[in-house]
Amino acid sequence: MDKATEYGLEIYRELNSKIKYYKDEPKSLEEIKGRVKNLVEKLLEESENYRVQLEEFSLQLEAQVEELSKLYEELTAVLDIGKILHETLDPRKSMDRILERVNDIISYEDIIVGEFSDFPPRKDFSILHADFNKLDFNNTVDIIDYLNASNKIKPIIFERNPLTDEEIPIMFIPIESRIKTWGFFLFYGSKKGIFTAGNRKIMESIAEQIAFSYDTLDFLNKKIEQEKLGEQLRIASEIQKSLLPKEIPEFENVDIEAFYRPAYDIGGDYYDVVDLGDKVFLVLADVSGKSVPAALIMTSFRSILRHELEKENQLTTIVSNLNNYISKEIPQDRFVTSIFIMLDYKNKNIEMINCGHNPTLVMKDNELMTFEAEYMPVGIMGDFEFDSQKLEYNNNIYIALYTDGVTEARNKDSEEFEMERLTKIFIENKNKSAKEIVDNLISELDTFVGEAPQHDDTTIMIIKSK
Numbered sequence: 001m002d003k004a005t006e007y008g009l010e011i012y013r014e015l016n017s018k019i020k021y022y023k024d025e026p027k028s029l030e031e032i033k034g035r036v037k038n039l040v041e042k043l044l045e046e047s048e049n050y051r052v053q054l055e056e057f058s059l060q061l062e063a064q065v066e067e068l069s070k071l072y073e074e075l076t077a078v079l080d081i082g083k084i085l086h087e088t089l090d091p092r093k094s095m096d097r098i099l100e101r102v103n104d105i106i107s108y109e110d111i112i113v114g115e116f117s118d119f120p121p122r123k124d125f126s127i128l129h130a131d132f133n134k135l136d137f138n139n140t141v142d143i144i145d146y147l148n149a150s151n152k153i154k155p156i157i158f159e160r161n162p163l164t165d166e167e168i169p170i171m172f173i174p175i176e177s178r179i180k181t182w183g184f185f186l187f188y189g190s191k192k193g194i195f196t197a198g199n200r201k202i203m204e205s206i207a208e209q210i211a212f213s214y215d216t217l218d219f220l221n222k223k224i225e226q227e228k229l230g231e232q233l234r235i236a237s238e239i240q241k242s243l244l245p246k247e248i249p250e251f252e253n254v255d256i257e258a259f260y261r262p263a264y265d266i267g268g269d270y271y272d273v274v275d276l277g278d279k280v281f282l283v284l285a286d287v288s289g290k291s292v293p294a295a296l297i298m299t300s301f302r303s304i305l306r307h308e309l310e311k312e313n314q315l316t317t318i319v320s321n322l323n324n325y326i327s328k329e330i331p332q333d334r335f336v337t338s339i340f341i342m343l344d345y346k347n348k349n350i351e352m353i354n355c356g357h358n359p360t361l362v363m364k365d366n367e368l369m370t371f372e373a374e375y376m377p378v379g380i381m382g383d384f385e386f387d388s389q390k391l392e393y394n395n396n397i398y399i400a401l402y403t404d405g406v407t408e409a410r411n412k413d414s415e416e417f418e419m420e421r422l423t424k425i426f427i428e429n430k431n432k433s434a435k436e437i438v439d440n441l442i443s444e445l446d447t448f449v450g451e452a453p454q455h456d457d458t459t460i461m462i463i464k465s466k
Contacts, residue, residue, distance in 0.1 A: 008032040015039040019046070074202045077101040081206055085213045089220070094213075095128045102206065106199055108171075109189030110135040114144075116183055125183065134168070135188040143186065147172060153181060155204050157195045171195040173203040177211035179218070237266050240295050243302050249275040253345045256282075257434035258461040259442055261454070268294025269403050269457035270302055274309055278346060281309060284401040284461050285338035285378075286357065297330050301338075301378070304329075315342040319353050319378075319386045327382035335377035339401055342388075345465060349392040350399075358407060359419065361426050363398035364391060368427065399463040400426050400437075405456035409445055412452045417445060434462040 009025075012032050016022050019042050026032045080101050088094045095113055110133050114125040125144065127137070142163055147153055158170040171187040185203060187195060248256050258271050268287035273280065285301060287294040304325045308318045319340050326336065337356040344350070354360060356377030362369045375386060391397075402422065409417040425444055429437045438460055445458070 005029045005032065008036065012036050012039070015043065019043060074105050074198075077105045078202065078205050078209070082209050085209055089213065090217055091210045091213045092128055098206070098210070099129055102203075105202060106187065106195075107191035108187040109133055109191060111188070112137075112140050112186045114140070114183050114186070116181060128183065133189075135186075140186060143170070143172075144184070153184075155200050157197075157200055159194070169193070169195050171200060171203070173200065173207045175207045175211045175214065177208075177215050179215050182211055182214040237262075240266055240299070243299060244271065245273055248273050249280075251275070251280060251345060253466050254280060254343065255434040255464045255466055256280075256462070257438045259438050259459065261458045263405065263454045263457050266292055266295040267457040268298055269405065269459040270298045271401070271459055271461050272302065272305070273461075274306075276309070276313060278344065279313070280343040280345065281315075282341040282343060282401070282461065282463060283338060284357070284403065284459060285336050286403040286405075286457070286459070287336050288334050288377075293334075297326075297334055297336065297379075300329055301326060301336055313342075315340060315351050315353060315388050316386050319355070320384065323355075323378045323384055323386070324382045326379040330379050335379040337373075337377045341399070341401075341463075343397075343463065348394065348397070348465075349390065350397065351388045351390050353386050353388045355386075358402060358404055361400040361423060362391070363396075363426075363430060364393045365395050365397075366430075368423075393465070396465045397463070398430055398465070401461040401463070403457060403459045405454075405458040406441075406445060406460060408456060409449050409458065410452055410455065411449050417448055421448070434464050437462045437464075 008029060009032055012026060012035055015036060016039060019039055021039060021042060022035060026035050081098050084094045084097050084101075085091060091098075092115070099111070099113070111129070111131050112127060112135065113129040115128050117124045117126060130137075143161075146163055147156075152172075153174055153176075155174065156172050158172075160167050161170060168188065169190045171185075171190075173185040173187075174181050175183040175185070185207060187203075244260060245258070248258060256273055258273070260267070260269060260271065262269070268289060269285070270287070271282075271284045273282055283305065285298070287297045287301070289297075301322070305318070305322050308321050312318050312321070335356070337358075339355070339357040339360055340353045342351040352360065352371060353375065354371060354373040355375045356373050359373070360371040362371060369391075371389060374389065375384075400422070407417055407419050407422055421444075422441070425441055426437075429440050432440070441460055441462075442458075
Protein backbone atom coordinates (compact mmCIF):
# COMPACT_ATOMS: atom_id res chain seq x y z
CA MET A 1 0.00 0.00 0.00
CA ASP A 2 1.46 3.35 -1.08
CA LYS A 3 1.59 6.40 1.19
CA ALA A 4 -1.35 8.20 -0.53
CA THR A 5 -3.62 5.23 -0.02
CA GLU A 6 -2.39 4.79 3.54
CA TYR A 7 -3.00 8.49 4.31
CA GLY A 8 -6.42 8.46 2.68
CA LEU A 9 -7.37 5.33 4.62
CA GLU A 10 -6.35 7.03 7.88
CA ILE A 11 -8.60 10.05 7.09
CA TYR A 12 -11.45 7.73 6.12
CA ARG A 13 -11.15 5.74 9.33
CA GLU A 14 -11.14 8.95 11.46
CA LEU A 15 -14.28 10.30 9.76
CA ASN A 16 -16.13 6.99 9.82
CA SER A 17 -15.37 6.54 13.54
CA LYS A 18 -17.32 9.77 14.18
CA ILE A 19 -20.28 9.05 11.91
CA LYS A 20 -20.18 5.21 11.87
CA TYR A 21 -21.74 5.09 8.42
CA TYR A 22 -19.69 2.27 6.79
CA LYS A 23 -19.15 -1.16 8.35
CA ASP A 24 -16.39 -2.48 6.05
CA GLU A 25 -13.03 -1.28 4.75
CA PRO A 26 -12.62 0.28 1.27
CA LYS A 27 -10.62 -1.81 -1.20
CA SER A 28 -9.10 0.85 -3.42
CA LEU A 29 -7.95 4.46 -3.38
CA GLU A 30 -10.86 5.48 -5.54
CA GLU A 31 -13.29 3.87 -3.16
CA ILE A 32 -11.52 5.64 -0.25
CA LYS A 33 -11.94 8.99 -2.01
CA GLY A 34 -15.62 8.35 -2.67
CA ARG A 35 -16.29 7.32 0.88
CA VAL A 36 -14.38 10.29 2.36
CA LYS A 37 -16.39 12.69 0.18
CA ASN A 38 -19.62 11.05 1.22
CA LEU A 39 -18.63 11.13 4.91
CA VAL A 40 -17.74 14.83 4.70
CA GLU A 41 -21.17 15.57 3.17
CA LYS A 42 -22.85 13.59 5.94
CA LEU A 43 -20.84 15.45 8.58
CA LEU A 44 -21.74 18.83 7.07
CA GLU A 45 -25.41 17.78 6.94
CA GLU A 46 -25.40 16.76 10.61
CA SER A 47 -23.65 20.01 11.53
CA GLU A 48 -26.35 21.98 9.72
CA ASN A 49 -29.07 20.02 11.46
CA TYR A 50 -27.38 20.64 14.80
CA ARG A 51 -27.14 24.36 14.03
CA VAL A 52 -30.84 24.49 13.18
CA GLN A 53 -31.72 22.58 16.32
CA LEU A 54 -29.51 24.91 18.35
CA GLU A 55 -31.27 27.95 16.91
CA GLU A 56 -34.68 26.40 17.63
CA PHE A 57 -33.62 25.57 21.17
CA SER A 58 -32.33 29.11 21.58
CA LEU A 59 -35.71 30.50 20.46
CA GLN A 60 -37.56 28.12 22.78
CA LEU A 61 -35.28 29.10 25.65
CA GLU A 62 -35.87 32.76 24.91
CA ALA A 63 -39.64 32.19 24.87
CA GLN A 64 -39.44 30.27 28.16
CA VAL A 65 -37.37 33.06 29.72
CA GLU A 66 -39.98 35.55 28.51
CA GLU A 67 -42.76 33.36 29.89
CA LEU A 68 -40.95 33.01 33.21
CA SER A 69 -40.42 36.75 33.30
CA LYS A 70 -44.12 37.30 32.65
CA LEU A 71 -45.03 34.72 35.30
CA TYR A 72 -42.71 36.40 37.78
CA GLU A 73 -44.34 39.74 37.02
CA GLU A 74 -47.81 38.25 37.51
CA LEU A 75 -46.87 36.52 40.77
CA THR A 76 -45.27 39.72 42.03
CA ALA A 77 -48.50 41.57 41.21
CA VAL A 78 -50.55 38.97 43.11
CA LEU A 79 -48.23 39.27 46.12
CA ASP A 80 -48.38 43.06 45.97
CA ILE A 81 -52.18 42.96 45.86
CA GLY A 82 -52.14 40.63 48.85
CA LYS A 83 -50.04 43.17 50.77
CA ILE A 84 -52.38 46.00 49.76
CA LEU A 85 -55.41 44.04 51.00
CA HIS A 86 -53.62 43.17 54.22
CA GLU A 87 -52.82 46.83 54.87
CA THR A 88 -56.34 48.19 54.43
CA LEU A 89 -58.59 45.14 55.18
CA ASP A 90 -61.40 46.81 53.22
CA PRO A 91 -61.11 45.87 49.49
CA ARG A 92 -63.35 48.80 48.53
CA LYS A 93 -60.77 51.26 49.80
CA SER A 94 -57.95 49.37 48.07
CA MET A 95 -59.49 48.99 44.61
CA ASP A 96 -57.65 51.84 42.86
CA ARG A 97 -54.26 50.57 44.06
CA ILE A 98 -55.22 47.01 43.12
CA LEU A 99 -56.14 48.06 39.60
CA GLU A 100 -52.81 49.84 39.16
CA ARG A 101 -51.13 46.45 39.54
CA VAL A 102 -53.77 44.67 37.45
CA ASN A 103 -53.09 47.15 34.64
CA ASP A 104 -49.43 46.07 34.67
CA ILE A 105 -50.29 42.47 33.79
CA ILE A 106 -53.61 42.60 31.86
CA SER A 107 -53.88 44.67 28.68
CA TYR A 108 -57.51 45.74 28.64
CA GLU A 109 -59.40 48.61 27.01
CA ASP A 110 -62.44 48.95 29.31
CA ILE A 111 -62.94 47.68 32.85
CA ILE A 112 -65.64 47.82 35.50
CA VAL A 113 -65.37 46.45 39.02
CA GLY A 114 -68.76 45.97 40.66
CA GLU A 115 -70.04 44.93 44.07
CA PHE A 116 -73.27 42.96 44.12
CA SER A 117 -75.97 44.45 46.32
CA ASP A 118 -77.95 41.24 46.64
CA PHE A 119 -77.34 37.52 47.01
CA PRO A 120 -77.60 35.36 45.01
CA PRO A 121 -76.17 37.98 42.61
CA ARG A 122 -78.55 39.66 40.20
CA LYS A 123 -77.97 42.74 38.09
CA ASP A 124 -78.23 45.05 41.08
CA PHE A 125 -74.69 46.19 41.87
CA SER A 126 -72.70 49.25 42.83
CA ILE A 127 -69.61 50.42 40.92
CA LEU A 128 -66.29 50.31 42.76
CA HIS A 129 -64.26 51.37 39.70
CA ALA A 130 -64.94 51.98 36.01
CA ASP A 131 -62.87 53.00 32.97
CA PHE A 132 -65.23 53.22 30.00
CA ASN A 133 -64.43 53.76 26.33
CA LYS A 134 -66.68 51.38 24.43
CA LEU A 135 -68.58 49.99 27.38
CA ASP A 136 -71.14 51.85 29.53
CA PHE A 137 -73.21 51.11 32.63
CA ASN A 138 -76.34 49.97 30.79
CA ASN A 139 -74.36 47.54 28.63
CA THR A 140 -72.72 46.21 31.77
CA VAL A 141 -76.13 45.61 33.36
CA ASP A 142 -77.24 43.76 30.23
CA ILE A 143 -74.13 41.55 30.25
CA ILE A 144 -74.52 40.75 33.97
CA ASP A 145 -78.19 39.98 33.41
CA TYR A 146 -77.28 37.66 30.52
CA LEU A 147 -74.62 35.86 32.59
CA ASN A 148 -77.02 35.43 35.47
CA ALA A 149 -79.83 34.14 33.25
CA SER A 150 -77.41 31.74 31.55
CA ASN A 151 -76.04 30.53 34.90
CA LYS A 152 -72.60 31.85 33.90
CA ILE A 153 -71.66 33.86 36.98
CA LYS A 154 -68.23 32.20 36.83
CA PRO A 155 -64.80 32.90 35.28
CA ILE A 156 -65.40 33.06 31.55
CA ILE A 157 -63.88 34.50 28.34
CA PHE A 158 -65.92 35.44 25.26
CA GLU A 159 -64.34 36.10 21.85
CA ARG A 160 -67.47 38.03 20.83
CA ASN A 161 -70.06 40.03 22.72
CA PRO A 162 -72.77 37.41 23.45
CA LEU A 163 -75.52 40.04 23.13
CA THR A 164 -74.46 42.01 20.03
CA ASP A 165 -72.20 39.44 18.36
CA GLU A 166 -69.62 42.23 18.05
CA GLU A 167 -66.12 40.82 17.60
CA ILE A 168 -64.61 41.99 20.88
CA PRO A 169 -63.02 39.91 23.62
CA ILE A 170 -64.71 39.96 27.04
CA MET A 171 -63.44 38.48 30.29
CA PHE A 172 -65.69 38.14 33.34
CA ILE A 173 -64.20 37.19 36.73
CA PRO A 174 -66.49 36.92 39.79
CA ILE A 175 -65.15 37.95 43.20
CA GLU A 176 -66.40 34.80 44.87
CA SER A 177 -65.74 32.90 48.08
CA ARG A 178 -67.37 29.87 49.62
CA ILE A 179 -69.65 32.25 51.51
CA LYS A 180 -71.02 34.33 48.63
CA THR A 181 -70.32 36.12 45.38
CA TRP A 182 -69.29 39.62 46.46
CA GLY A 183 -68.74 41.29 43.09
CA PHE A 184 -66.96 41.00 39.76
CA PHE A 185 -64.32 42.21 37.28
CA LEU A 186 -65.55 42.80 33.74
CA PHE A 187 -62.86 43.40 31.10
CA TYR A 188 -64.19 44.64 27.76
CA GLY A 189 -61.72 44.62 24.87
CA SER A 190 -58.03 43.70 24.91
CA LYS A 191 -55.15 45.79 23.60
CA LYS A 192 -53.51 42.51 22.56
CA GLY A 193 -56.60 41.31 20.70
CA ILE A 194 -57.48 38.45 23.02
CA PHE A 195 -57.73 37.45 26.67
CA THR A 196 -55.84 34.26 27.40
CA ALA A 197 -56.42 31.38 29.77
CA GLY A 198 -53.39 32.72 31.65
CA ASN A 199 -55.13 36.11 32.05
CA ARG A 200 -58.18 34.37 33.45
CA LYS A 201 -56.11 32.25 35.83
CA ILE A 202 -54.18 35.19 37.29
CA MET A 203 -57.37 37.24 37.70
CA GLU A 204 -59.02 34.30 39.46
CA SER A 205 -56.14 34.34 41.98
CA ILE A 206 -56.53 38.09 42.50
CA ALA A 207 -60.32 37.82 42.82
CA GLU A 208 -59.92 34.98 45.34
CA GLN A 209 -57.72 37.20 47.53
CA ILE A 210 -60.22 40.05 47.32
CA ALA A 211 -63.09 37.67 48.19
CA PHE A 212 -61.13 36.48 51.22
CA SER A 213 -60.75 40.12 52.31
CA TYR A 214 -64.51 40.59 51.93
CA ASP A 215 -65.08 37.47 54.06
CA THR A 216 -62.66 38.71 56.72
CA LEU A 217 -64.17 42.20 56.75
CA ASP A 218 -67.68 40.74 56.95
CA PHE A 219 -66.62 38.50 59.85
CA LEU A 220 -65.00 41.40 61.71
CA ASN A 221 -68.03 43.65 61.19
CA LYS A 222 -70.37 40.92 62.44
CA LYS A 223 -68.07 40.28 65.38
CA ILE A 224 -68.09 43.98 66.25
CA GLU A 225 -71.89 44.06 65.97
CA GLN A 226 -72.11 40.96 68.13
CA GLU A 227 -69.88 42.61 70.72
CA LYS A 228 -72.04 45.74 70.63
CA LEU A 229 -75.21 43.66 70.82
CA GLY A 230 -73.71 41.57 73.59
CA GLU A 231 -72.94 44.70 75.59
CA GLN A 232 -76.42 46.07 74.94
CA LEU A 233 -77.96 42.74 75.97
CA ARG A 234 -75.83 42.71 79.11
CA ILE A 235 -77.07 46.18 80.04
CA ALA A 236 -80.64 45.22 79.16
CA SER A 237 -80.30 42.08 81.27
CA GLU A 238 -79.09 44.14 84.23
CA ILE A 239 -82.01 46.54 83.78
CA GLN A 240 -84.45 43.65 83.58
CA LYS A 241 -83.05 42.04 86.73
CA SER A 242 -83.46 45.36 88.51
CA LEU A 243 -87.19 45.20 87.73
CA LEU A 244 -87.54 41.97 89.66
CA PRO A 245 -87.66 42.13 93.47
CA LYS A 246 -84.14 42.42 94.89
CA GLU A 247 -85.49 40.92 98.09
CA ILE A 248 -88.88 39.48 98.79
CA PRO A 249 -90.55 41.39 101.67
CA GLU A 250 -90.86 39.52 104.96
CA PHE A 251 -94.30 39.02 106.47
CA GLU A 252 -95.39 37.95 109.92
CA ASN A 253 -97.50 34.98 108.86
CA VAL A 254 -96.37 34.30 105.29
CA ASP A 255 -93.22 32.63 103.92
CA ILE A 256 -92.48 33.46 100.25
CA GLU A 257 -89.60 32.33 98.02
CA ALA A 258 -89.07 32.72 94.26
CA PHE A 259 -86.62 31.49 91.62
CA TYR A 260 -86.03 32.92 88.13
CA ARG A 261 -83.67 31.69 85.40
CA PRO A 262 -83.98 33.05 81.84
CA ALA A 263 -83.34 30.76 78.88
CA TYR A 264 -81.42 33.58 77.15
CA ASP A 265 -79.60 36.68 78.37
CA ILE A 266 -82.96 38.40 78.56
CA GLY A 267 -86.19 36.65 79.46
CA GLY A 268 -89.92 37.20 79.31
CA ASP A 269 -90.97 35.84 82.69
CA TYR A 270 -91.88 38.21 85.52
CA TYR A 271 -92.81 37.91 89.16
CA ASP A 272 -93.40 40.41 91.94
CA VAL A 273 -94.37 40.54 95.60
CA VAL A 274 -95.80 43.82 96.91
CA ASP A 275 -96.54 44.64 100.54
CA LEU A 276 -99.85 46.52 100.64
CA GLY A 277 -99.94 46.79 104.42
CA ASP A 278 -102.86 44.62 105.37
CA LYS A 279 -102.50 42.42 102.27
CA VAL A 280 -99.82 40.91 99.98
CA PHE A 281 -100.09 41.26 96.22
CA LEU A 282 -98.41 38.51 94.18
CA VAL A 283 -98.06 38.14 90.43
CA LEU A 284 -96.32 35.69 88.11
CA ALA A 285 -96.44 36.24 84.35
CA ASP A 286 -95.03 34.83 81.12
CA VAL A 287 -94.81 37.02 78.01
CA SER A 288 -95.27 35.27 74.67
CA GLY A 289 -92.04 35.06 72.70
CA LYS A 290 -88.52 35.24 74.01
CA SER A 291 -85.49 37.49 74.49
CA VAL A 292 -85.60 41.26 73.81
CA PRO A 293 -89.18 41.62 72.43
CA ALA A 294 -90.60 39.65 75.39
CA ALA A 295 -88.48 41.64 77.85
CA LEU A 296 -89.76 44.96 76.46
CA ILE A 297 -93.37 43.83 76.92
CA MET A 298 -92.55 42.57 80.39
CA THR A 299 -91.09 45.98 81.27
CA SER A 300 -94.29 47.72 80.17
CA PHE A 301 -96.38 45.14 82.05
CA ARG A 302 -94.46 45.74 85.26
CA SER A 303 -94.55 49.55 84.97
CA ILE A 304 -98.30 49.68 84.37
CA LEU A 305 -99.00 47.15 87.12
CA ARG A 306 -96.93 49.04 89.67
CA HIS A 307 -98.71 52.27 88.71
CA GLU A 308 -102.11 50.61 89.25
CA LEU A 309 -101.06 49.21 92.62
CA GLU A 310 -100.20 52.71 93.83
CA LYS A 311 -103.76 53.96 93.31
CA GLU A 312 -105.92 50.85 93.62
CA ASN A 313 -106.24 47.82 95.93
CA GLN A 314 -109.16 45.99 94.32
CA LEU A 315 -107.72 43.04 92.38
CA THR A 316 -110.40 42.97 89.68
CA THR A 317 -109.96 46.68 88.95
CA ILE A 318 -106.15 46.38 88.88
CA VAL A 319 -106.24 43.53 86.38
CA SER A 320 -108.93 45.17 84.21
CA ASN A 321 -106.98 48.45 83.97
CA LEU A 322 -103.74 46.58 83.30
CA ASN A 323 -105.34 44.55 80.52
CA ASN A 324 -106.79 47.68 78.89
CA TYR A 325 -103.40 49.40 78.82
CA ILE A 326 -101.42 46.35 77.65
CA SER A 327 -103.86 45.50 74.84
CA LYS A 328 -103.28 48.97 73.38
CA GLU A 329 -99.48 48.95 73.83
CA ILE A 330 -98.32 45.59 72.48
CA PRO A 331 -98.62 44.01 68.98
CA GLN A 332 -101.72 41.96 68.25
CA ASP A 333 -99.78 38.69 68.09
CA ARG A 334 -98.35 39.18 71.61
CA PHE A 335 -99.92 38.50 74.99
CA VAL A 336 -99.07 37.82 78.64
CA THR A 337 -100.27 34.75 80.54
CA SER A 338 -100.45 35.72 84.21
CA ILE A 339 -101.72 34.80 87.64
CA PHE A 340 -102.64 37.54 90.13
CA ILE A 341 -103.20 36.87 93.85
CA MET A 342 -104.28 39.15 96.67
CA LEU A 343 -103.47 37.40 99.95
CA ASP A 344 -105.10 38.64 103.16
CA TYR A 345 -103.07 36.62 105.68
CA LYS A 346 -104.72 38.35 108.68
CA ASN A 347 -108.24 37.34 107.65
CA LYS A 348 -107.02 34.09 106.05
CA ASN A 349 -108.40 34.43 102.56
CA ILE A 350 -107.02 34.71 99.05
CA GLU A 351 -108.39 36.21 95.86
CA MET A 352 -107.08 34.96 92.49
CA ILE A 353 -107.39 35.81 88.79
CA ASN A 354 -105.74 33.42 86.32
CA CYS A 355 -105.39 34.91 82.84
CA GLY A 356 -104.43 32.09 80.50
CA HIS A 357 -101.67 30.89 82.84
CA ASN A 358 -100.72 27.41 84.06
CA PRO A 359 -102.93 25.78 86.71
CA THR A 360 -102.27 27.10 90.22
CA LEU A 361 -101.43 24.46 92.82
CA VAL A 362 -103.06 25.23 96.18
CA MET A 363 -103.07 23.17 99.36
CA LYS A 364 -105.75 24.59 101.70
CA ASP A 365 -105.71 23.08 105.16
CA ASN A 366 -103.89 20.02 103.71
CA GLU A 367 -106.45 19.65 100.90
CA LEU A 368 -104.86 19.71 97.40
CA MET A 369 -106.68 21.93 94.91
CA THR A 370 -105.94 23.03 91.34
CA PHE A 371 -107.21 26.30 89.87
CA GLU A 372 -107.30 26.44 86.09
CA ALA A 373 -107.20 29.61 84.00
CA GLU A 374 -110.61 31.28 83.73
CA TYR A 375 -109.71 34.15 81.39
CA MET A 376 -107.73 34.73 78.24
CA PRO A 377 -104.19 36.11 78.59
CA VAL A 378 -103.67 39.80 79.27
CA GLY A 379 -103.34 41.97 76.17
CA ILE A 380 -105.51 40.01 73.75
CA MET A 381 -108.68 42.08 74.12
CA GLY A 382 -109.30 45.37 75.95
CA ASP A 383 -112.41 46.62 77.78
CA PHE A 384 -112.88 43.28 79.46
CA GLU A 385 -114.29 42.85 82.99
CA PHE A 386 -112.65 40.29 85.27
CA ASP A 387 -114.04 38.44 88.25
CA SER A 388 -111.89 36.72 90.86
CA GLN A 389 -111.84 33.33 92.53
CA LYS A 390 -112.02 33.61 96.33
CA LEU A 391 -110.81 31.09 98.82
CA GLU A 392 -110.79 31.05 102.63
CA TYR A 393 -108.64 28.82 104.83
CA ASN A 394 -108.67 27.94 108.51
CA ASN A 395 -105.13 26.92 109.42
CA ASN A 396 -102.73 27.04 106.52
CA ILE A 397 -102.39 27.80 102.85
CA TYR A 398 -99.66 26.53 100.52
CA ILE A 399 -99.43 27.79 96.90
CA ALA A 400 -97.13 27.07 93.94
CA LEU A 401 -96.97 29.46 90.98
CA TYR A 402 -94.79 28.59 87.99
CA THR A 403 -94.32 29.20 84.27
CA ASP A 404 -94.42 26.54 81.56
CA GLY A 405 -90.61 26.59 81.50
CA VAL A 406 -90.98 24.21 84.47
CA THR A 407 -93.65 21.75 83.34
CA GLU A 408 -92.49 21.78 79.69
CA ALA A 409 -88.75 21.44 80.49
CA ARG A 410 -87.33 18.59 78.38
CA ASN A 411 -84.58 16.07 78.91
CA LYS A 412 -82.30 14.66 76.20
CA ASP A 413 -85.04 12.18 75.20
CA SER A 414 -87.50 15.07 74.65
CA GLU A 415 -89.61 13.95 77.63
CA GLU A 416 -91.31 16.78 79.53
CA PHE A 417 -91.14 17.39 83.30
CA GLU A 418 -94.95 17.69 83.30
CA MET A 419 -97.53 18.74 85.88
CA GLU A 420 -97.70 15.31 87.53
CA ARG A 421 -94.03 15.36 88.55
CA LEU A 422 -94.32 18.95 89.82
CA THR A 423 -97.42 18.08 91.88
CA LYS A 424 -95.66 15.09 93.45
CA ILE A 425 -92.71 17.24 94.57
CA PHE A 426 -95.14 19.93 95.75
CA ILE A 427 -96.93 17.42 98.03
CA GLU A 428 -93.79 15.66 99.28
CA ASN A 429 -92.22 18.95 100.42
CA LYS A 430 -95.28 20.54 102.04
CA ASN A 431 -93.77 20.58 105.54
CA LYS A 432 -90.58 22.38 104.49
CA SER A 433 -89.86 26.10 104.25
CA ALA A 434 -90.59 28.00 101.04
CA LYS A 435 -86.86 28.25 100.29
CA GLU A 436 -86.30 24.52 100.84
CA ILE A 437 -89.25 23.71 98.59
CA VAL A 438 -87.93 25.96 95.79
CA ASP A 439 -84.41 24.51 96.15
CA ASN A 440 -85.74 20.95 95.98
CA LEU A 441 -87.92 21.73 92.97
CA ILE A 442 -85.01 23.26 91.03
CA SER A 443 -82.73 20.38 92.01
CA GLU A 444 -85.26 17.82 90.76
CA LEU A 445 -85.84 19.83 87.60
CA ASP A 446 -82.13 20.16 86.80
CA THR A 447 -81.53 16.46 87.44
CA PHE A 448 -84.40 15.58 85.09
CA VAL A 449 -83.24 17.92 82.29
CA GLY A 450 -79.58 16.91 82.61
CA GLU A 451 -77.44 18.30 79.78
CA ALA A 452 -80.38 19.12 77.51
CA PRO A 453 -80.54 22.84 76.65
CA GLN A 454 -82.98 25.10 78.49
CA HIS A 455 -85.60 26.11 75.91
CA ASP A 456 -87.73 28.50 78.00
CA ASP A 457 -87.50 30.81 81.02
CA THR A 458 -87.90 29.03 84.36
CA THR A 459 -89.79 30.78 87.19
CA ILE A 460 -91.21 29.33 90.40
CA MET A 461 -92.83 31.03 93.39
CA ILE A 462 -93.84 29.28 96.62
CA ILE A 463 -96.21 30.96 99.12
CA LYS A 464 -96.80 29.36 102.53
CA SER A 465 -98.59 30.48 105.63
CA LYS A 466 -96.50 30.19 108.79
